[in-house]
Amino acid sequence: MAKRLLPTLNRVLIEKIVPPSKTSGGILLPEKLNKLNSGKVVAVGPGARDRDGKLIPVSVKEGDTVLLPEYGGATVNLGEKEYHLYRDDDILGTLHD
Amino acid sequence: MAKRLLPTLNRVLIEKIVPPSKTSGGILLPEKLNKLNSGKVVAVGPGARDRDGKLIPVSVKEGDTVLLPEYGGATVNLGEKEYHLYRDDDILGTLHD
Amino acid sequence: MAKRLLPTLNRVLIEKIVPPSKTSGGILLPEKLNKLNSGKVVAVGPGARDRDGKLIPVSVKEGDTVLLPEYGGATVNLGEKEYHLYRDDDILGTLHD
């Protein structure tokens, strides 16, 4: 049975986006187009605390598509799915069409 | 005779959850499902102090099921049971059904 | 399909300027003149947060031509173009004619 994870502090739970290696028509895509390391935000923590104990809200929100750094992040297996935990400030940006 | 430990600062005393390797019906579970490194919060400290000496309360509470980092934590034997001490900010998140 | 990236915090998205190796008249330029590591600012984040959680605005803006450090920066491929992400305080200066 899959459990739900609520991240602590400024941690962000990410489901990585596996880029399609073929187009919908079956044509193989060149590797360069697949290289973007991105993911979907599944859950965010309440934020880190500043030096006065106040919460600094996380800069991304559930549902955002984000650009991830090449290294870092902790792998978490919930049920049969693999997720990754990143600190908010390790997320490089949000991706938009 | 078992002693009771009250953690200092933002330390959290954890009893690790040993995942069942078989279902209740005796079927062996695949290793992937067992890999979640989780524990039950047994006791929490009063919190770390911010730069003005005020206590920052710990973000988890007794009874919470938490996701733990792969490394870190200090092993503590109280009576015949093994516990682990983590800093509050090393706990990755809380787990819910 | 190319995606648009909105950088987080004080990150700056840069498109590097490839210096021409020949003049418009076809004369080869000496290598020394080509060595300036510069780029065009494509997008900037909202700024890093100071110790009170307030945003410190980024010191460069979209369209600026900037001098980049020799090392550092993360490569990002969006569509068929290569971009680079730098922290605002790693940018050495702005270039003007």
Place this chain on the structure above:
Amino acid sequence: MAKRLLPTLNRVLIEKIVPPSKTSGGILLPEKLNKLNSGKVVAVGPGARDRDGKLIPVSVKEGDTVLLPEYGGATVNLGEKEYHLYRDDDILGTLHD
């Protein structure tokens, strides 16, 4: 002649508790039960100073039984007894029956 030590800052003077290796009836105890690294607080310093120069009181007090980290602490010989000095924040918790 034994001297008395008043620790500075947030230092805590500890007399380690040597666990009995036999019960009072003479039965050898298994090693696991002996492993708890604990001590008695003999003296505490006035506390460390925060960034405004105010004293942050030490979180343990004379007479407390405390759980100590596996490593660290400075050995001090006063008279014929061996003591250990720890920083307040290195003490893992207080032990209660």
Place this chain on the structure above:
Amino acid sequence: MAKRLLPTLNRVLIEKIVPPSKTSGGILLPEKLNKLNSGKVVAVGPGARDRDGKLIPVSVKEGDTVLLPEYGGATVNLGEKEYHLYRDDDILGTLHD
């Protein structure tokens, strides 16, 4: 075509002073007299930001002759001239006749 560089933060653009190896009368100068690592300030940034986001002005100004540290600084080629970028606090002092 030479570009003009406006340094960011507390960066200072320096044109190094090459000490004459002969006097104006053609006499070779001993090496010891040449060893002073100095430069002319060409441009200064607006200053670094303190923890409240306020600018701390740079301590040297355009036209100052400054003593530079033996190591450090980034080389920048603008047009056909070589310049060096230093952080304000790496500059050792100002030189006066």
Place this chain on the structure above:
Amino acid sequence: MAKRLLPTLNRVLIEKIVPPSKTSGGILLPEKLNKLNSGKVVAVGPGARDRDGKLIPVSVKEGDTVLLPEYGGATVNLGEKEYHLYRDDDILGTLHD
């Protein structure tokens, strides 16, 4: 001619106490009793400055007998005597009979 040293900041000038290796009656003392690394405070600095530039007074005073760490401290020869300089927060405690 011996000079007098006024330490800067939170530095403390110490004259180490060489423990007697014999009692006044000539009996050799066991080495364990000699091991205490202690000294007499000869002079103290005005204190370190906190982040607002205010002086934080040194916690020991001239004439105190102090317990010193096993390592650290700078040796200073004034006249024919050897002294040691320690930072106030490296002093482990004050010793009292």
Place this chain on the structure above:
Amino acid sequence: MAKRLLPTLNRVLIEKIVPPSKTSGGILLPEKLNKLNSGKVVAVGPGARDRDGKLIPVSVKEGDTVLLPEYGGATVNLGEKEYHLYRDDDILGTLHD
């Protein structure tokens, strides 16, 4: 022509005192008496800035005789004389007869 150096921040310009190896009567002095690493303060900077941008004045002044650390300091040649630059907080104390 000798230049004058005004140190930046909390830097202090020092002319080292070379201890006489003989008395004025020509008697060789034992090495121990010569070992004191001291200097004369030639110029001081305006002070480092605290976190609010205010200047923290330097704790030594022109003309002071100071005790220097065994290592550190940058050598500066002005005219034919050798000087040394130290940070104010690296100076161990002031020496008085």
